[in-house]
Amino acid sequence: MSQSTFSPPYKHPFTPDPKYKKSVAYFSMEFAVDQALKIYSGGLGFLAGSHMRSVYALKQNLIGIGMLWKHGYYDQGRKKDGSMEPEFREKMYSFLTDTTIRFQIPILGKQVWVAAYYLDPEVFTSAPLFLLTTDTDGNDDDTRAICYSLYDADVTLKVAQCMVLGIGGAKLLEELGYEPEVYHFNEAHAVSAIFSLYKKHKTVAEVKKRVVFTTHTPEEAGNEKHEIHFLEKLGFFSGLDIETVRKISGVKENIFNHSLAALSLSRKANGVSKLHGEVSRDMWKAHPKIAPIDHITNAQNNTYWVDKELEEARIDKDLDKIAARKKELKAVLFKTVADQCGKIFDPNVLTIVWARRFAAYKRPDMLAWDVQRFTKIMQNAQQPVQVIWAGKPYPKDEGAVNTFNKLFYMSHHFSNMAVLTGYELALSKLLKDGSDVWLNNPVVTREASGTSGMTAAMNASLNLSTYDGWICEFSKDGENSFLLPVAKGEDINKQDCDNLLEKLENEVIPTYYSNQDKWLQMVLNSMNDVNVEFNSDRMAREYYEKLY
Template identity: 85%
Template sequence: MSQSTFTVPYQHPFTPDAKYKKSVAYFSMEFAVDQALKIYSGGLGFLAGSHMRSVYALKQNLIGIGMLWKNGYYDQGRKQDGSMQPEFREKMYSFLTDTSIRFQIPIMGKQVWVAAYYLAPEVFQSAPLFLLTTDTDGNDDNTRKICFSLYDADVSYKVAQCMVLGIGGARLLEELQYEPQVYHFNEAHAVSAIFHLFKKHKKVSEVKKRVVFTTHTPEEAGNEKHEIHFLENLGFFSGLNLETVRKISGIKDNIFNHSLAALSLSRKANAVSKLHGEVSRHMWKSHAKIAPIDHITNAQKNSYWTDTELEKARIDGDKAKITARKKELKAILFKTVADQCGKIFDPEVLTIVWARRFAAYKRPDMLVWDIERFKKLMSNEDQPIQVIWAGKPYPKDEGAINTFNHLFYLSHHFPNMAVLTGYELGLSKLMKDGSDIWLNTPVVTREASGTSGMTAAMNASLNLSTYDGWICEFAKDEVNSFILPVAEGEDINKQDCDNLMEKLETSVIPTYYCDQEKWQTLVLNSMNDVHVEFNSDRMAREYYEKLY
């Protein structure tokens, strides 16, 4: 870590644009600002990374507060037989500055030291980031371990991580003598900060004045709940008595709902797509006293993600150039396929990619559910296809790991099927560049937004998707993408699988091989339609206009 001088009181390094003068501290458990800084797991981090890039581009008065994970999330290695294995290795970063700030917060009945490191904006063209860790002198092995791995599987450690982000982040701002006008919690991980603020300001109205909240998921697992005495024993409520905690947070019983507390103590909240806004308002409608929930649709930074030659061809409307460049980019991705899987893929062949976090509701293996139809597609020599999967399950999610390994073992039977490990920013970029079809198969209403399809579309890959999340605001079937009808009734899995196979057999594959003119038009429409609305500069502007 570099030891360059760091002075307090902290001053924001940008001269902010007049439209974005209000000072904001943005709390997030993960940030994906660069492949080299491995402090993210998936979509939440990719989203926060693009947001921080747009803050830099637009010169907004915002700083990020996050965590310095010693082992990152995990490295996706392979066992002797090639199936996946989570590996935990220490990461070192000489581009971070040690601020020399050290302070203590009570966690698990101990006074725990927290150290703060700084990512200067010019390193990766991002907002300034402060990263907190307990892996520092003065802590015992158990408390150092709090910041070893993102989303620790041990519930006490996971809550302790949230406390370092929340209470630790609020304390860091005091150490910096930096008082932001807005505390923005990106997901409810940092909600413990609210109780620290209440203790300081003594009134709910003073807390609400400062706090805004983004909810990212309708998923049960994403809206954490814990027994209230368990949290109290960890020090979660900054010493407030439980009667006060219940009174101010909307909690009626002994189960503390982190998202409900964040909604109860924010002045404004937002969901991350139009559909997710509707789902969220419905989901929380029985709680009358929560913040109003608007929506700001997620987006990604196009200048970071888009291949420059593809972008120039898009601006020129040069379909032939897009097609030619796409084949060059496919050849680059296929070197990784050859390296990891020992398979030679052909840039002329239609290439379908499914790549994102492996989770049951995202249904990564839908393409192989009807194995006979899958085999037929894979063995068609007149209109061949190639399929690639990648993505990290949570390291303790046995079901998702089994799905990943099932696909890996199945791939041994097909020279045109590959399953890659190491899905991080770098591989994600390669796969978006090198795919013709970006396959997205979540259960409808359960993907709050999703953003991987945006960056795929920026790089001339067509979305083939269920009608969920951001897709509802972007997609026009057979105009800029291929969309499956919304399944209804009992067995939505079977309907979605049948509809996916039907779409591939009768539309996607024949269009690619028999109507290149239509294909190229779809691609250009998709690139144009994603360009402005789903660029994170629009999103970062809307956060100032709608939320801050």
């Protein structure tokens, strides 16, 4: 049934630049290349999407391999009382091409059919993408469901998803008759591919020659782990016996650590910021046989994210034009605020935005922890502020969902506070354009990189942040951003909260209202400083130079 009658142009539809002719297959669980293709949840996808757009711009010889999620991640709706409700709806994409490739891989003792769809680079100016799905003829309801929802909460389904990406992705390349020189795993989701490569090439050295790995997880506990016999029963190791798996993957116990296996079977690895590279080397130092871990700092695609008029004003160093355009962009965002929340925001008022995935370590609601001080800031008529929250928690993360809902209920008490649903690429762009301050307050060292502040800075928003991730390489406090001191000792949450409120009361808000010249100069500095170093073209180049 396999049909791989593709002409060579299908393998890579544009002629690569000679600097980037080495062939790469880039495996990622999610890609955010455009609002219309909902196969991503958050930062990992935003990063991969920007990377694929830079691959297109630089004409690199790279193809993406991902998953076609029938329900996407989820649609963030509201219940009758306005609190958050995850909704799972089928997505249809007429812009994808059915490759007609169908093949089977064994999962849980069943032969599961996998279908491959293709995103032509010209559709969204990205690298060519191949997207896999089990929602195809010949599969029963259970196996079709593997590709329904990104990061399914059911552990067996989630591992099966990783197997479709990894083993299925490697099999797809065989069906295409395409042998890339480099297999790049963006996070450890596709690590099962390594075992099918080992079966094919017979030695660790041959596997390592081909494999590189990007880790995004800054703490040991965050790495995916499963019982090794459970994985074997699922078919994760492509029929290799457990002793061989242990020998080649560095896993000694019965708990299989996906990242450790990826590090053990790669020739090179990287963290996603300078700080994260250091944290990762320290975290894995007990395993001397793993790949050397360098760092390539995450970045975002200027061409996709930057407002053209703001960019012209930046190049002309025209502060008045930046200020005027910013007000226009705020007015556009505020239409969405009015539509969703029934509140009329004012473009002349300082607007603070916190928007990204809701997760406990990112501390979404920190600004409102000290209710008294928060209320005082919100009710200051002389120097008013407006605050907007947005972001999707994992649908089964009750703590994060409750935080989202608590903020929403709290917003009923303030006409200048809004909590928006539907944080995807399009809303993210509106919020970057329409914010004056981009608030980022994760627990320090827990954010591997974070990228939302980059695209905010590109669009004339100032970062107000704890000292973590990419910010360490960008931020100059009081010159291009506002930086909180690193909390030390026992109660870092209280220190960070106090420092945040103090910074707002004594520096951020007064500068905006009493020293617009300084504010706009900081904005220009920020736009200039983010422009080259944190553009994904630099990142895509570094992947070729440092990793491939």
